[in-house]
Amino acid sequence: MHWPVVCENREGGGAAAGGRGGRSMPPPFRIAVLGAQGVGKTAIVQRFLHDDYSEAPTPATSRARRVHLSAAVLNGHVHDLQITDYPAITSFPGNSMQEWTDTCCRGIRSAHVYILVYDICCFDSFEYIKTMRQQILETRVLGTGDMPILVVGNKRDLQRGRVIPRHNMSDLVRKNWKCGYVECSAKFNWHVLLLFGEALRSVGCARCKHVHATIRFQRALRNERCALM
Numbered sequence: 001m002h003w004p005v006v007c008e009n010r011e012g013g014g015a016a017a018g019g020r021g022g023r024s025m026p027p028p029f030r031i032a033v034l035g036a037q038g039v040g041k042t043a044i045v046q047r048f049l050h051d052d053y054s055e056a057p058t059p060a061t062s063r064a065r066r067v068h069l070s071a072a073v074l075n076g077h078v079h080d081l082q083i084t085d086y087p088a089i090t091s092f093p094g095n096s097m098q099e100w101t102d103t104c105c106r107g108i109r110s111a112h113v114y115i116l117v118y119d120i121c122c123f124d125s126f127e128y129i130k131t132m133r134q135q136i137l138e139t140r141v142l143g144t145g146d147m148p149i150l151v152v153g154n155k156r157d158l159q160r161g162r163v164i165p166r167h168n169m170s171d172l173v174r175k176n177w178k179c180g181y182v183e184c185s186a187k188f189n190w191h192v193l194l195l196f197g198e199a200l201r202s203v204g205c206a207r208c209k210h211v212h213a214t215i216r217f218q219r220a221l222r223n224e225r226c227a228l229m
Helices: 014-019 041-050 096-101 123-139 156-161 166-176 192-208
Strands: 005-008 029-035 066-074 077-085 113-119 149-154 180-183 215-218 226-228
Touching (some): 041 066, 041 077, 113 123, 113 192, 149 166, 166 180
Parallel strands (some): 029 113
Antiparallel strands (some): 066 215
């Protein structure tokens, strides 16, 4: 299904502040992007924020989380987006103490939606997000409603090498896991906007209860608004 998503580029952050008219802003949507090493998490985020793609892999030794700021309009209201690209963590922190002890996990338990990325050509990367999803469900408590999780199969451009048929994966994730499912190609910018639209829509449905929300994205507010932590 294709959602009505429009993407805008914007230079600087002044337009956003002026457009808000000094009114109080809703709390930011916090999006956590998780996945095993080499699945293309960073490539997806960079493609979404800057319409840029690099073949260079993130060093396996990198343990820094990258926090990006963007914005979206949901049902006529501007929402700040905080998109955190996490390194491949060994396990989801079971409590706040574990979360803040490991610097690369900070903020992960307070995310509003989790994007779990796997490589459609790598079965181990799927096993990774399978474990991560289970740990999220076991350790996170929302109080009401379900925890929004979106499973993303990246590298669709290499689908001849996929290890699990698409319809099997889609049925498992949507019917058994009750999660959203999108396949994309960061390399060819295919369905990247769609997956972030799905992620934001899942949060919007939980917080605003508008199933057919209209979403407009604005890419990174400033190039320097990415923090390595």
